[in-house]
Amino acid sequence: xxxxxxxxxxxxxxxxxxxxxxxxxxxxxxxxxxxxxxxxxxxxxxxxxxxxxxxxxxxxxxxxxxxxxxxxxxxxxxxxxxxxxxxxxxxxxxxxxxxxxxxxxxxxxxxxxxxxxxxxxxxxxxxxxxxxxxxxxxxxxxxxxxxxxxxxxxxxxxxxxxxxxxxxxxxxxxxxxxxxxxxxxxxxxxxxxxxxxxxxxxxxxxxxxxxxxxxxxxxxxxxxxxxxxxxxxxxxxxxxxxxxxxxxxxxxxxxxxxxxxxxxxxxxxxxxxxxxxxxxxxxxxxxxxxxxxxxxxxxxxxxxxxxxxxxxxxxxxxxxxxx
Ligand code: CUA
Numbered sequence: 230x231x232x233x234x235x236x237x238x239x240x241x242x243x244x245x246x247x248x249x250x251x252x253x254x255x256x257x258x259x260x261x262x263x264x265x266x267x268x269x270x271x272x273x274x275x276x277x278x279x280x281x282x283x284x285x286x287x288x289x290x291x292x293x294x295x296x297x298x299x300x301x302x303x304x305x306x307x308x309x310x311x312x313x314x315x316x317x318x319x320x321x322x323x324x325x326x327x328x329x330x331x332x333x334x335x336x337x338x339x340x341x342x343x344x345x346x347x348x349x350x351x352x353x354x355x356x357x358x359x360x361x362x363x364x365x366x367x368x369x370x371x372x373x374x375x376x377x378x379x380x381x382x383x384x385x386x387x388x389x390x391x392x393x394x395x396x397x398x399x400x401x402x403x404x405x406x407x408x409x410x411x412x413x414x415x416x417x418x419x420x421x422x423x424x425x426x427x428x429x430x431x432x433x434x435x436x437x438x439x440x441x442x443x444x445x446x447x448x449x450x451x452x453x454x455x456x457x458x459x460x461x462x463x464x465x466x467x468x469x470x471x472x473x474x475x476x477x478x479x480x481x482x483x484x485x486x487x488x489x490x491x492x493x494x495x496x497x498x499x500x501x502x503x504x505x506x507x508x509x510x511x512x513x514x515x516x517x518x519x520x521x522x523x524x525x526x527x528x529x530x531x532x533x534x535x536x537x538x539x540x541x542x543x544x545x546x547x548x549x550x551x552x
Pocket of ligand 1: 386388
């Protein structure tokens with residue numbers, strides 16, 4: 230597959246890291262091989278004919294009217310090739326389209342995880358209904374475990390896509406689409422909205438963090454724990470947060486902040502990215518974001534609140550303590 234390996238970057242479909250993505254990648258390679266064989270034969274004959282009959286000494290071309298054998302041949306051969314392509318596609322389609330069966334006897338730690346994926350302009354929300362976790366931008370999953378996704382949208386049509394994990398699917402408002410994946414190696418996999426959804430479509434990114442069963446359980450426990458009681462700058466930031474406009478749009482579990490417009494911030498400090506993946510989660514970037522969200526991501530729904538610098542500093546300390 231030397232010809233294809235040129236595309237095998239980190240987030241390429243030719244570098245699959247999930248069972249279903251592997252199936253899709255194998256199908257693409259099979260069809261490429263079939264297409265390459267057809268290409269070489271057809272182009273070979275064309276070039277041969279062009280050279281052979283362009284010579285001055287070549288005999289004049291004879292005119293043939295109808296040849297049943299040749300006509301049957303050039304009808305039957307492509308039909309056979311297309312039938313092969315049809316059946317290998319059908320086989321892959323059935324194995325990636327149907328969710329693997331859920332079994333109560335799956336070993337602990339390998340019980341399927343269900344995540345509700347909600348597209349927003351322009352960020353991804355991840356709800357784990359069974360675990361009572363709501364997060365954004367970064368999707369944590371255990372390896373070697375089936376992850377069921379229930380994909381929908383809050384506003385316009387988006388498309389959930391993590392190239393290495395397959396299962397690209399539309400996120401449509403008022404409808405729930407289903408897909409699944411099963412990551413075969415630990416690591417971080419980049420994803421991107423794949424349906425034009427407005428000016429910041431290109432910056433509607435996500436990350437899938439696939440970790441061992443133990444690491445995943447630790448993450449779950451951290452996410453389920455209440456926010457810590459704070460002192461100093463962070464406590465001051467908490468006051469600003471709960472008394473300011475933030476609560477109108479954001480939720481922090483266990484507090485009066487229950488807004489549902491923007492991402493749930495209960496454990497924002499545990500995420501590596503913010504703002505739909507445009508910024509890495511650092512105090513500097515959070516400051517930049519709070520100072521002028523429109524400068525960072527023009528058109529996004531978070532307004533510039535014209536917060537004073539000391540308030541922003543306290544808010545950054547507060548949000549940074551929400552591990
Ligand atoms: Cu959401 Cu493109």
